[in-house]
Amino acid sequence: MTKRVIHVGVGSFGRRWCSEFLTRNIADGTIEVVAIADVDAEAVALGQKTLGLPDSACHTSIEEAFATHEADFCTIVVPPEFHEAVVDVAIAHGVDILCEKPIAATMEASVRIARKVREAGRKMAVTMSHRFDQDKTTLRQVIRSGKLGKVSQVSCRYFSDMRGHMEWGALFRHTMQDPLLIEGAVHHLDLVADFAGAKCKTLFATTWKPDWAEYAGDTDGIVTMVFENGVRGVYEGSSSSATGLNDWTMEYVRVECENGTAILNNREIEVFTRQDIFHQRYREGMGQKLPLLQQPKWLNTWLIEKFCNWLDGGPEMETIVEKNVQASALIFASIESVRTNSAIEVQDYVGSFS
Ligand SMILES: NC(=O)c1ccc[n+]([C@@H]2O[C@H](COP(=O)([O-])OP(=O)(O)OC[C@H]3O[C@@H](n4cnc5c(N)ncnc54)[C@H](O)[C@@H]3O)[C@@H](O)[C@H]2O)c1
Structure with a gap:
């Protein structure tokens, strides 16, 4: 049945929600947007135009939007520090939540939100969109098929050239303390953990801001991880790289397994399978190229549909808020590691907030 949605936030990414993710799901009857809200009247006007909504569906007060319209769930696309305020309003009105x-x-706020949602008996999922992109989903299928055997090591590289002021979309990324970890690595460390297939046990992180990065906080970093199943992970990230070798959606991910190696680089996947020969020496480019999986929806477009299926009694989302606390832990434990210059026991760190 078509789900009624209140959409909150029509900023730089919220505009894409309106023009693409929501629109695709409106078109096939998965959802109906009953209202939009943003504290900025110009943003509301843009959302109204994109979605073709009447004035009565458009609000600059979040509270008013929820008080005026009946909805099955809301979509939250405001900066992270404002997520909780919107979650509180949604819970107060008995509305489920799909949040950026x-x-x-x-x-603290991540754990608190997960607790509030659980206590209220609501459903909330987080849009780890890159995990649900076409290339990463294909790689996941290769790894989970088990054909390459047990995973040993996962490596992820993200190198983007967004070093100039406002090149990373929104002002808050240029003024915040840890833009790489909070706005970038939140996806990449989540990907590494997903391919590792377990919770992170221990991590060590180092981050820095090169002289040429027009940011207040650190744009570059390296994180090493040990997972509870023994898999090791390495992440190298930069939002101020000189040449943008692995920009957003073009990341390099290499999964080393017992019987082979799978590499995703700039949206191409190649697989190397161990042969019965002495001292194997392959080079990138010599592997078996794999076609990417095909399906109608990817990224947040797919996640909206998955969320609706979950509300209808289908499978639980992979990114329910309680599980997604682990993705928050990866970034905030990394920040703690940088601050203390020490390795962090991640599950003890999570436990310290309960
Ligand atoms: N998954 C992805 O690939 C991806 C990409 C970009 C952004 N994001 C996420 O989307 C969210 C929004 O990011 P953005 O780049 O659009 O930020 P932005 O600053 O460009 O826009 C945020 C919008 O939220 C509005 N807003 C701020 N506080 C509000 C409140 N309390 N109530 C209602 N509206 C409020 C602002 O007026 C603005 O229009 C963040 O959580 C960000 O991490 C995800």
Whole structure:
């Protein structure tokens, strides 16, 4: 049955929600947007025009939007520090929640939101969109098929050239303390953990801001991880790289397994399978190229549909808020590691907020 949605936030990414993710799901009857809300009247006007909504459906007060319209769920696309305020309003009106990543701007708030949602008996999922992109989903299928055997090591590289002021979309990324970890690595560390297939046990992180990065906080970093199943992970990230070798959606991910190696680089997947020969020496480019999976919806377009299926009694979303606390833990434990210059026991760190 078509689900009624209140959409909150029509900023730089919220505009894409309106023009693409919501629109695609409106077109096939998955959802109906009953209202939009943003504290900025110009943003509301843009959302209204894009979605073709009447004035009565458009609000600059979040509270008013929820008080005026009956909805099955809301979509939250405001900066992380404002997620909780919107979640509170949604809970007060008995509305389920599909929220942009990260859950919140701090670990305390992430754990608090998960608790509030559980206590209220509501459903909430987080849009870890990159995990649900076509290329990463194909790689996941290769790894989960088990054909390459047990996973040993996962490596992820993100190198984007957004070093100039406002090149990373919105002002808050240029003024915040940890833009790489909170706005970038939140996806990449989540991907590494997903391919590792377990919760993170221990991590060590180092981050920095090169002289040429027009940001207040650190744009570059390296994180090493040990997962509870023994898999090791390495992440290298930069939002101020000189040449943008692995920009957004073009990341490099290499999964080393017992019987082979799978590499995703700039949306191409190649697989190397161990042969019965002495001292194997392959080079990138010599592997078996795989076609990407095909399906109608990817990214948040797919996640909206998955969320609706979950509300209808279908499978639980992979990114329910309680599980997604682990994605928050990866970034906030990394920040703690940088601050203390020490390795962090991630599950003890999560436990310290309960
Ligand atoms: N999954 C992805 O690939 C991806 C990409 C970009 C952004 N995001 C996420 O989307 C969210 C929004 O990011 P953005 O780049 O659009 O930010 P933005 O600053 O460009 O826009 C945020 C919008 O929220 C509005 N807003 C702020 N506080 C509000 C409140 N309390 N109530 C209602 N509206 C409020 C602002 O007026 C603005 O229009 C963040 O959580 C970000 O991490 C995700």
